Amino acid sequence: MLPQHKDKLLLTLIDDLREARERLGANSQNSSRPPRTDSPWSSTPDQEHQAKTPPKSSTEIDKNEPIDDKQEGVNPTAQPSDSTAQPSESTVKRKVGHQLHAPGHGRELTLPISAIQTHAPCHCAICGEALDAQHFLAHSGHYVLDIDITPNLGLAGIRVTHEKHLYGEIACTCGHINSTEPGSCPDDPSWKKLPMNERGIVGPTLASLIVCMAQRMRLSRRQTQEFLRDWLDVPLSTSTINRCIHEAGRAVEPLEEQLVEEIREASLLHADETPWKEWGQLLWLWVIISPTVCLFLIGYRSQELLDNLFGDQIKGWLMSDGYKVYRKYQNRLRCWAHVIRKAKGLTEAYDEEAINFGKQVNQWLEKLMQAIYQARESPPGTPMTVTYAAELEAFKQLCEQHRESKHKKTRELAGEFLNDWEAFWVVLAYPFLPFTNNEAERALRHWVIARLISQGTRTEQGTSTARRKFLG
Numbered sequence: 520m521l522p523q524h525k526d527k528l529l530l531t532l533i534d535d536l537r538e539a540r541e542r543l544g545a546n547s548q549n550s551s552r553p554p555r556t557d558s559p560w561s562s563t564p565d566q567e568h569q570a571k572t573p574p575k576s577s578t579e580i581d582k583n584e585p586i587d588d589k590q591e592g593v594n595p596t597a598q599p600s601d602s603t604a605q606p607s608e609s610t611v612k613r614k615v616g617h618q619l620h621a622p623g624h625g626r627e628l629t630l631p632i633s634a635i636q637t638h639a640p641c642h643c644a645i646c647g648e649a650l651d652a653q654h655f656l657a658h659s660g661h662y663v664l665d666i667d668i669t670p671n672l673g674l675a676g677i678r679v680t681h682e683k684h685l686y687g688e689i690a691c692t693c694g695h696i697n698s699t700e701p702g703s704c705p706d707d708p709s710w711k712k713l714p715m716n717e718r719g720i721v722g723p724t725l726a727s728l729i730v731c732m733a734q735r736m737r738l739s740r741r742q743t744q745e746f747l748r749d750w751l752d753v754p755l756s757t758s759t760i761n762r763c764i765h766e767a768g769r770a771v772e773p774l775e776e777q778l779v780e781e782i783r784e785a786s787l788l789h790a791d792e793t794p795w796k797e798w799g800q801l802l803w804l805w806v807i808i809s810p811t812v813c814l815f816l817i818g819y820r821s822q823e824l825l826d827n828l829f830g831d832q833i834k835g836w837l838m839s840d841g842y843k844v845y846r847k848y849q850n851r852l853r854c855w856a857h858v859i860r861k862a863k864g865l866t867e868a869y870d871e872e873a874i875n876f877g878k879q880v881n882q883w884l885e886k887l888m889q890a891i892y893q894a895r896e897s898p899p900g901t902p903m904t905v906t907y908a909a910e911l912e913a914f915k916q917l918c919e920q921h922r923e924s925k926h927k928k929t930r931e932l933a934g935e936f937l938n939d940w941e942a943f944w945v946v947l948a949y950p951f952l953p954f955t956n957n958e959a960e961r962a963l964r965h966w967v968i969a970r971l972i973s974q975g976t977r978t979e980q981g982t983s984t985a986r987r988k989f990l991g
């Protein structure tokens with residue numbers, strides 16, 4: 520080859536390499552890629568600023584800024600009423616939600632009242648005498664919008680109800696004034712921004728529909744509002760819709776203790792984790808699945824979270840990926856799907872050693888998988904741990920050989936096997952145990968879609984509510 524041809528070839532190679540590197544480093548900030556393709560842990564300086572300066576009053580956020588409606592309360596095209604007196608939007612970041620001095624919106628009561636519920640005391644609290652409802656004197660009241668989904672006149676459908684609830688007092692002949700008030704939940708320090716009582720405009724069945732639309736159907740607060748307005752003629756503000764969802768989060772909280780107990784007692788658990796952002800701060804969503812319970816937790820990616828859940832040990836088997844916090848537990852199972860994917864990646868590398876190692880890993884795992892499937896159908900006379908003992912040892916040697924490989928991903932995969940050696944092969948002794956973590960990964964998929972739509976949560980209360988959306 521002539522020297523000038525070599526130069527040309529070299530220049531082409533350099534160009535190719537440069538382009539490949541550029542492609543690798545592309546993100547939403549330096550290319551046309553959408554922001555959702557960015558790593559969840561990457562954040563812009565603006566987001567970091569937000570993370571460091573959480574909203575001063577999360578009541579404002581909670582009421583006006585639903586988790587999955589980032590435009591809520593903010594009109595990006597809105598101009599200040601007096602543009603000369605106000606700093607421009609490019610220099611001052613508008614706070615989310617209701618703006619100072621912006622006109623408020625009241626609900627216009629146009630729906631007819633379908634029924635009046637009088638909450639009168641029945642018996643005197645002092646002498647126990649029956650009270651005459653004729654003497655009831657109302658002192659407060661509120662309206663409740665709800666839906667009735669019981670078949671009406673043999674027809675299925677939804678009927679909107681708009682009831683007036685009256686509270687008041689009846690004087691007893693003994694002189695005691697007996698009065699009634701809407702019921703309320705005792706104060707709970709962890710929900711101090713969400714006091715709950717019966718005064719709310721939304722009735723329980725309508726609240727269930729809202730929770731279903733927002734959580735199960737993943738509709739934003741605005742879309743939920745639009746549906747209720749257009750299809751049911753129910754006018755609700757997005758902050759009311761948001762409050763219903765948060766109240767539901769609080770209402771199901773007591774269930775969690777019971778579910779955690781079931782998780783602790785389960786014979787087989789799957790665990791996985793994925794990033795989650797709360798007001799720009801990187802947190803992790805954990806999922807722990809037993810045959811009957813699917814528990815989501817949001818917190819830091821640390822040992823502490825698992826310690827709080829399990830204590831020092833887990834009773835049953837725990838299937839997980841190779842994240843080191845799981846290593847503390849005995850009775851661990853390792854997911855083969857992860858290593859199979861990585862081995863496949865190696866077979867597509869530009870490195871001879873990596874290709875060979877990748878192939879050997881996949882052949883070995885494929886062989887064992889066939890043996891496990893067979894063992895599940897007809898248990899073998901000789902345990903698989905004995906049958907494959909020599910080959911397992913040879914595979915261990917292979918991993919040892921590649922532990923110091925010059926190819927990064929090869930040595931990482933070899934190290935992954937060696938780090939969790941026992942956990943990988945438990946399934947040979949107990950072939951009915953799973954060898955993939957698909958259960959947990961499937962549960963997280965739903966969440967990943969929700970994260971894509973909502974871009975995370977904004978407040979602690981929002982996070983607390985959001986993670987209960989799939990509780991059960």
Ligand SMILES: [Zn+2]
Pocket residue numbers: 643644645646647648691692693694695
């Ligand atoms: Zn009395």
